Amino acid sequence: MTRTASVDRKTGETDIQLSVDLDGDGSGSRASGIGFLDHMLDLFSKHALIDLSVAAVGDLHVDDHHTCEDIGIALGQAFDQALGNRAGIRRYGHFTLPMDECLVTAAVDLGGRYAFEYQAPIAAAKIGSFDTELVEHFWQSFAANSKCNLHVVLHHGRNAHHISECVFKAVARAVRMAVEKDPRSDAIPSTKGVL
Secondary structure (H helix, E strand, O other): OOOEEEEEEEOOOEEEEEEEEOOOOOOOOEEOOOHHHHHHHHHHHHHHOOEEEEEEEEOOOOOOHHHHHHHHHHHHHHHHHHHOOOOOEOOEEEEEEEEOOEEEEEEEEOOOOOEEEEEOOOOOOEEOOEEOHHHHHHHHHHHHHHOOEEEEEEEEOOOHHHHHHHHHHHHHHHHHHHHOEOOOOOOOOOOOOOO
16 A cells, blocks of 8 residues: 655645655655755655655745745645554654764654654754744644654754754654554554554
């Protein structure tokens, strides 16, 4: 059974087409109109081994907020659809990722309930023209719409670009572990029998 999904999200602020294949190799194209976000999505796709294609047109004349938020929403919705009833997945994933002077831990539970804890402050307000607060907001939007628990902790780091990259890579590796098919069970991974 293929674990794919496509989401078209059209609002007064954005028009987004997004597709995922949870059993991919990191292929796809990213065209959000925000160069830094495309770079982060490239990292996420490659390290999660998830094919991801994004085509977005947003109100970038205002700022990057709506486009970044809505791509996070669409990505979360696509994950939720592609996972189906979540039978046969590992469900939990975690990864501590070093990148230069940064160290980030990400942990995820794809258990069908939303919770988000983010402790990865970035001192600089901007990376180029990109608002660094949007890193947290992107992942909050993803977690809410994929119905997962997502915890992100920055242990240490100084460079804003490195911190952002470390967050995206750590979440990617944690997600990769959580969506993997469990070789020991095809059951829904819960004593409730439903997620």
